[in-house]
Amino acid sequence: MGSINPPFVVFGYGSLIFKPPPHVQSQTPGFLKGYVRRFAQESHDHRGTPENPGRVVTLIHKEDWDHFSGSDAFPDEDIVWGRGISYTIDPAYEAEVREYLDYREKDGYTMETLHVHTIEDEMENITIHDCYVGRPDNPSFIGSEPLDDLAQRIWASVGPSGPNKAYHLPQEYLYRLAESVRQLAPESFDSHLFALEVRPRMTT
Template sequence: MVLWVFGYGSLIWNPGFDFDQKMLGFIKGYKRTFNLACIDHRGTPKDPARTCTLESEEEAICWGIAYCVNGGLEKEQEAMRYLEKRECEYDQKISVDFYEDANSLEPSVTGVLVFVSTPDPVGNKYYLGPAPLEDMARQIATANGPTGNNRDYLFSMEKALSNISHEDDSIIELADAVRRVLSRSNEKKITSSDIPLKSHTPLVYLSPLLEGIVMDSR
């Protein structure tokens, strides 16, 4: 077997596992959103960060990088063990078609693995759901975790998409909003207690992840 994994968030600029090939391209029917809670990398259970997930949208396309691992079963299993730990806040793995050419009707690769978070505020405790742009910007501007702050994740996402020449307007808009919040912070100190964190279940009920799985790749 050959393992293909699609990276649409931090996997674009920091895959973190050994792969044999990578391709620039896109998947259809999904859009990138910042509706996933992160409590172990860029945030905490008390003050979660917002990170990327994918949500269904019929006409949408999402550009990213597909990584191929074809060095045998042991190498594939090693990659999957790494990804399962890193992507532990995603509650679903799906299989998608991957396209390199925007004009092609035929996918370049089928059966590409993608980690996503289902938009279920009851069944998925890490799904934040949408929020007003300003609220999201303030949350991202102030959230910090064991491996860094939330805003750097967003700015890295913005830069990575620019580097592959496929900017995402929604990411640019959110990053600009965060920059506005940061510029105002010199006039008024922003604290995480000011921020409405979630439109569903209060985030204080999020449980810390098991010890030993915090990784520095997100």
């Protein structure tokens, strides 16, 4: 008998949480250890334009983030570490979904394989899944910015996928991500994300 290819499972930690890929067969909440989720990636094609890029999240290893931002004030004990969802894709549509995701994540993101932790029957399991990550050496990586400046950039940015900040529109990014993370894992806390969520609202 021939070997059976493993299913295509992609881990989402940003917009994939609230806007999943097509042809999902199942989904499982999971998290990463040793990583932080940061608005450290420019968006020229979804949440901004080449002239006025918006900001979107990427995953960065905690040790790498310390190198880029020694002044990042958020606590190491946050239990988020890229909290997200693992989506298992219908094998009949794997090629189509890969093409869709490659296009959707084309602005600086590359596919990596990461160890995703899940909790089942009060037991922690580790599986290896694909994940799109904006590595620090990609052209769209912006690194650490002062939180107020970052919030203003998110507030002002508009792109083909809609405003960065709009709260009542289906395309918004920051607020839907914050709300989705709370719904996904009420016990978790993402200091960076939740601090940004408050700042743009204060500017209205």
